[in-house]
Amino acid sequence: MAMIALKCPDIQVAVVDLNQQRIDAWNSECLPIYEPGLYEVVKACRGRNLIFSTDCRRHVAEADIIFVSVNTPTKMTGVGAGKAADLAYWEGAARMIASVSTTSKIIVEKSTVPVKTAEAIGKVLRRNCADPDVHFEILSNPEFLAEGTAVKDLEAPDRVLIGGRDTQEGRAAVEALSAVYEQWVPRERVLRANLWSAELSKLTANAMLAQRISSINSISALCEATGADVQQVAHALGTDSRIGSKFLNASVGFGGSCFQKDILNLVYICESVGLERVAQYWHSVIQINDYQKNRFVERVISGMFNTVSGKKIAILGFAFKKDTGDTRETPAIDVCHGLIADDACLCIYDPQVSKDQIYRDLAAPKFQWDLPMLPNGAQVPFTDSQIEKSVSISSDPYQASAGAHALCVITEWDEFADLDYERIYASMSKPAFIFDGRNVLDHGRLQSIGFITYGLGKPIDPFLRSQQC
Numbered sequence: 001m002a003m004i005a006l007k008c009p010d011i012q013v014a015v016v017d018l019n020q021q022r023i024d025a026w027n028s029e030c031l032p033i034y035e036p037g038l039y040e041v042v043k044a045c046r047g048r049n050l051i052f053s054t055d056c057r058r059h060v061a062e063a064d065i066i067f068v069s070v071n072t073p074t075k076m077t078g079v080g081a082g083k084a085a086d087l088a089y090w091e092g093a094a095r096m097i098a099s100v101s102t103t104s105k106i107i108v109e110k111s112t113v114p115v116k117t118a119e120a121i122g123k124v125l126r127r128n129c130a131d132p133d134v135h136f137e138i139l140s141n142p143e144f145l146a147e148g149t150a151v152k153d154l155e156a157p158d159r160v161l162i163g164g165r166d167t168q169e170g171r172a173a174v175e176a177l178s179a180v181y182e183q184w185v186p187r188e189r190v191l192r193a194n195l196w197s198a199e200l201s202k203l204t205a206n207a208m209l210a211q212r213i214s215s216i217n218s219i220s221a222l223c224e225a226t227g228a229d230v231q232q233v234a235h236a237l238g239t240d241s242r243i244g245s246k247f248l249n250a251s252v253g254f255g256g257s258c259f260q261k262d263i264l265n266l267v268y269i270c271e272s273v274g275l276e277r278v279a280q281y282w283h284s285v286i287q288i289n290d291y292q293k294n295r296f297v298e299r300v301i302s303g304m305f306n307t308v309s310g311k312k313i314a315i316l317g318f319a320f321k322k323d324t325g326d327t328r329e330t331p332a333i334d335v336c337h338g339l340i341a342d343d344a345c346l347c348i349y350d351p352q353v354s355k356d357q358i359y360r361d362l363a364a365p366k367f368q369w370d371l372p373m374l375p376n377g378a379q380v381p382f383t384d385s386q387i388e389k390s391v392s393i394s395s396d397p398y399q400a401s402a403g404a405h406a407l408c409v410i411t412e413w414d415e416f417a418d419l420d421y422e423r424i425y426a427s428m429s430k431p432a433f434i435f436d437g438r439n440v441l442d443h444g445r446l447q448s449i450g451f452i453t454y455g456l457g458k459p460i461d462p463f464l465r466s467q468q469c
């Protein structure tokens with residue numbers, strides 16, 4: 001919405017949320033999320049044609065176009081728990097919109113929603129609006145930005161997708177929304193589709209991106225078993241223009257608020273329409289992701305003589321990717337749980353994640369359907385006191401590493417490649433291990449310093465090979 005305000009000075013944008021704390025932060029110097037370049041965009045428009053408010057009813061009543069961007073998390077209880085999208089926030093928003101509307105409006109699905117949501121929302125809107133002359137035209141306009149690169153992605157999107165009904169009102173609404181984007185996005189990049197195709201494209205785009213990561217991660221295990229190098233394999237694959245080079249970085253696992261949630265949603269939809277085999281296919285993308293996180297933990301434990309009990313391990317990075325402070329579904333949570341279950345003492349450093357957030361994430365209850373298989377069969381969640389006993393947080397990577405037996409790189413923050421590893425090595429217990437869950441460090445240089453190194457999908461260090469159980 002800030003980008004729309006920046007690019008379309010003639011449009012008045014009101015961002016409304018029920019959460020007072022978040023709105024206060026959007027109105028302050030300290031935005032509620034860390035996103036490179038976003039503060040500059042907000043600052044350029046705030047108070048001009050961009051406002052942040054909790055007065056939802058007033059601004060919704062006044063609006064011509066409403067982008068509904070509320071959360072659509074995985075349902076936690078009841079029918080479809082653990083897979084289906086929870087549309088309670090969406091329904092709540094739709095009921096409120098209907099109750100305050102006295103003029104016709106275009107309702108834009110910006111949240112990621114199951115296919116056919118527009119139909120359900122249309123019914124809620126129509127049945128709850130007292131004025132029969134008010135018309136709601138629903139469009140699907142899924143968001144494809146990635147966190148950490150949001151401003152760049154919004155400024156020059158690969159495409160903007162707009163789904164609408166093939167009726168006179170539907171086509172007019174699509175054109176009205178397209179006109180907003182065309183103020184900065186070339187017209188040929190604004191794709192038009194029917195509502196169901198647009199809704200399904202979003203879920204499928206995320207599923208296919210995640211599938212690429214699980215594919216390369218599965219191959220990383222095979223590389224370790226055969227002496228191949230996953231980065232060389234990914235490079236060879238990526239130079240085939242049909243495959244392309246993006247999203248082929250082997251990692252400790254994908255995280256973030258979208259991939260797992262959206263694939264589970266896709267799986268649920270497939271099951272609901274009786275496509276069990278298709279559901280199983282997509283579910284395997286998540287299963288490989290869990291396997292990869294688990295495999296990483298097993299490598300750490302087996303490499304360190306089959307136990308990390310009482311050993312200090314520095315965790316470098318907690319966010320789900322670099323350039324964000326977001327920790328939703330970060331692989332760091334499962335890796336830390338796996339190491340805590342083996343009685344390790346963790347010291348965590350992340351440049352953007354607060355101490356409170358890390359403790360909250362590690363102590364948060366997990367749902368049965370979201371429990372990774374811990375190598376030692378340990379049960380999560382852990383109690384607050386277990387977490388506090390096993391985990392400390394540091395604001396300095398050198399302090400986090402001092403006295404540690406091992407470093408685990410979980411997030412690919414640029415600064416980790418530039419640390420003074422001679423200094424770190426000198427401060428660590430020996431043998432000093434580095435487990436690089438992102439393959440961002442120069443392993444040859446680290447080995448020449450004296451480290452025992454492990455990179456996902458890289459040829460196994462002879463020292464570690466001899467430790468395998």
Ligand SMILES: NC(=O)c1ccc[n+]([C@@H]2O[C@H](COP(=O)([O-])OP(=O)(O)OC[C@H]3O[C@@H](n4cnc5c(N)ncnc54)[C@H](O)[C@@H]3O)[C@@H](O)[C@H]2O)c1
Nearest residue numbers: 016017018019069070071072089092093111112143144147
């Ligand atoms: N985070 C991303 O990068 C991203 C990218 C593409 C799509 N999406 C999709 O966008 C949606 C939102 O994601 P998010 O990460 O911003 O979620 P979020 O949980 O961070 O934010 C959702 C906000 O909606 C507010 N809200 C809920 N119900 C409301 C109501 N009735 N009226 C007003 N405000 C209400 C909540 O208070 C919250 O602040 C999801 O469907 C997600 O899948 C997210």
Ligand SMILES: O=c1ccn([C@@H]2O[C@H](COP(=O)(O)OP(=O)(O)O[C@H]3O[C@H](CO)[C@@H](O)[C@H](O)[C@H]3O)[C@@H](O)[C@H]2O)c(=O)[nH]1
Nearest residue numbers: 143144145146147213247248249251254255256258320321
């Ligand atoms: O080669 C890769 C690329 C990514 N990742 C991991 O995959 C996760 C997701 O990364 P990314 O997709 O860059 O970030 P998100 O913000 O989760 O963005 C995804 O989810 C959004 C929400 O739906 C969509 O809008 C975006 O298009 C989609 O990329 C992160 O843990 C990354 O570290 C890898 O492990 N290897």
